[in-house]
Structure formats: structure tokens, C-alpha cells
Amino acid sequence: MRLLILTQYFPPETGAPQNRLFELALRLKEKGVDVEILTAMPNYPKMEIMEGYKGLKYKEEELEGLKVYRSKIYVSKEKGIIKRLMVYFSFVWSSYKVGKKLGKYDYLMCESPPLFLGYSAMRLSKKLKAKLIFNVSDLWPESAEKMGIVTNNFFLKMAYNLEAKIYRKSFFISGQATGIVGSIKKRFPEKDVYWLSNGVDTKRIDPAKIEPYGLREKYNIPADHTVYFYGGILGHAQGLQIIINAAVSFKGEKATFVLMGSGPEKDDLLKLQKEVGADNVIFAEPVGRTEVANVLKEVDASIIPLRKLDVFEGVIPSKIFEVLAMQKPIILGVNGESKAFFIDEAKAGLHYEPENTEALVNAIRYSLDNPEEMIQFGKNGRSYVEEKFDRDLLVNNFYAYLKEKHEN
DSSP states (O other): OEEEEEOSOOTTSOSHHHHHHHHHHHHHHHTTOEEEEEEEOOOTTTTSOOTTTTTOSEEEEEETTEEEEEEOOOOOOOOSHHHHHHHHHHHHHHHHHHHTTSOOOSEEEEEESSTTHHHHHHHHHHHTTOEEEEEESSOTTHHHHHTTSOOOHHHHHHHHHHHHHHHHHOSEEEESSHHHHHHHHHHOTTSOEEEOOOOBOTTTSOTTTOOOOOHHHHTTOOTTSEEEEEESOOOTTTOTHHHHHHHGGGTTSSEEEEEEOOOTTHHHHHHHHHHHTOTTEEEEOOOOTTTHHHHHTTOSEEEEEOOSOGGGGGOOOTHHHHHHHTTOOEEEEOOTHHHIIIIIITOOEEEOOTTOHHHHHHHHHHHHHOHHHHHHHHHHHHHHHHHHOBHHHHHHHHHHHHHHHHHO
């Protein structure tokens, strides 16, 4: 069985889709699937082409035995919709130009977002005689519309039409969360939709074996401070202003808040920090995917926020899995599916109402007053992801599903 994964995002970039697809590809390869990757020159999240790739239109390389084909992409730090479209469509075009010269495949798996990569995926699927698997990690354009990122009605109609066309041309669709799967099934009942959840390598991410990163020393965090951590994209969907606004309530106390990452909202967040005087908030530079667990070793809890939108009730933030694997409790500002799994069922932390600063302050206060209970939440979370969200288990199930469809 030959599989080509088409994605704009892939290591050495850091981030949820990069890690998820890389781990999926490695495990499928171990099962005998001939997996190759078609992706862009690495640039995320700083929107700068990384060293070793600058000025290149094309590059072939191997990452841990995986054959990776890279094509050119236009990058820009500007936030406007025109610049974003230029970024997306530059890779749509270059990926097709490179991909059409590759050999034949049984399957082409395309990662969305960006939804527009579906243009390249549909054409390549036909050209390479490969059945299209469309993997949806975010319901775009619905989420972009609900967040107010895209407001032009003509553009939204075009995007929804593209979404429908891609789904109908797909051999099957995979969704990262049950809410995504349910939404697609409801709108396209004739299509097969598979829940391909994110997860974590619980054998590699073992808190007993992980060494500390040196976070407290590097950022001069006192040893007796409770560290509240957010790690990931500093983007629109997360609504990270709530952490800065909540942190102000704990000035002068033994609590430090660390925001680790980069993204389009970083400048605005730094400005807010200065305005409100949140000097107990530290902005830390992102680390590579293999170092995240080392950072988590030194924190006490992870705050995981999203904006209060209905579309996010069917979302599971990928950062949850590694946090829980490292036996750390979460303070979750997400309703719906995530709350049901990790708070109600797993008992892995505290929940606060999204975008409610007072509710987050109360949750943090409770965690400071009940450290033993927070430690137990961390233990509960580790057990839960071992049982239900281990990557080996998830990939085994997906491979069995794919193999069954392939044989039939």
C-alpha cells in the first residue's frame, strides 16, 4: 500500500498538525505502508523560511526514514486576508507542480486546514490515480466565519462550496474530533467519516524518564512559585488575553504564568501585558517537538483556553494529550467534547467558562489552595490517555480501517 500525505505543515516545524502527521506516518511505515510526504519549505510559526531551506524551490530529504518532498511557498508576516491567501495558494500551486511528477499511490491524504489545499489534492488524486482521504482538523470555513476572521459573503460561499466539493470527491473523510465527525456526517450523510483522534506516545512521554528542560533557571522563576503554563500557537482562536488578565490578580503571590510559543497575536499580547502591568507573565520562546515534555516536567498546571464559540465545543486542543501524559493537571477553558472527556470522565483538572476571566481566576485560586488534589488530577490524566489516546492504539485502529477499505 502506497500513501502520500499532502500537508502545508510538517517537521522541523513545531505544532499540533506537524507532530500528529509525523507520528502517524512513522507508525504506518512500521506497519509496511510505503508513506511519503509532500509539504512546504518549513516556515511555521514565525513565517520565515528556516535555515537550510531559504531560496529553494524544491528539496528532497529523509526524516527518520520518511521520504519528504518539499516545494516552494510564499511567506508573509502580514495578517491581512490577501497575504494569507497568497501564502495558501502559493503552496497549492507548487505542491501540484511537484506532486504531479511523483509516482502512483493508492491513497492521497490531505491535511486541512488550509481548506484551499483541497484544490491541489483533488487534481493530484486524479493525476496520481490515488483515492483521496481528506483529514479535517478544523471545520474551515465555519470556524473562520464564527471567529470573524472571514466576513465577506462571496468569499465564504466560495469556501463552503469548495468544502462540499472536496468531501464529495473524497474516498473517505477523517476528522480529529467527534464534533468534527458529527458535523460532517450530518451535512454529508452519504460519506464515510472516520474519527482519527490526536493522541500521545505514552511510551516516549514518560514523566519518570523525562529530564527537566531548565525552564525555571532560564527565565529566573523562583523554585517555590507555582507555574501555570500555556504552550502552542499564540493565535486568534485561543483568546490568550484571558491568561494575562487573570494573572494580574496574582501579582505579588507565588505564581508565575508562562506563555510559550509564537503566532499572529504575540505583539498584541505583549502590548496587553504592558498595559495591565502583568509582570508575572513570561513570554518564552517555543521549543522543538522533542523538548516539550522536558518543559512540562517543570510546570505545575497547564491552562488551555479557547474562545467561547459553538464551533469549538466539538474540538479537542492537541496540547492536552502531552500535558496529561506528563502527569500534569489542566485548567480547561473549553466546553463540549473536551470537557466531557478530560474533566467529567477523566477527572484530569478544573474547568472554567471560556472567556470568563473571573472564572479562570477562581480556578487558579482553587488550584493554589488545593495542591494535593491537583497532583491527583495529573495522575488521573496520565492513566486516561494511556488507556484511550495512546498513539499506537489510535494508529492500529486507523490502519485496520484503511486496510479493510483497501481490501474491499
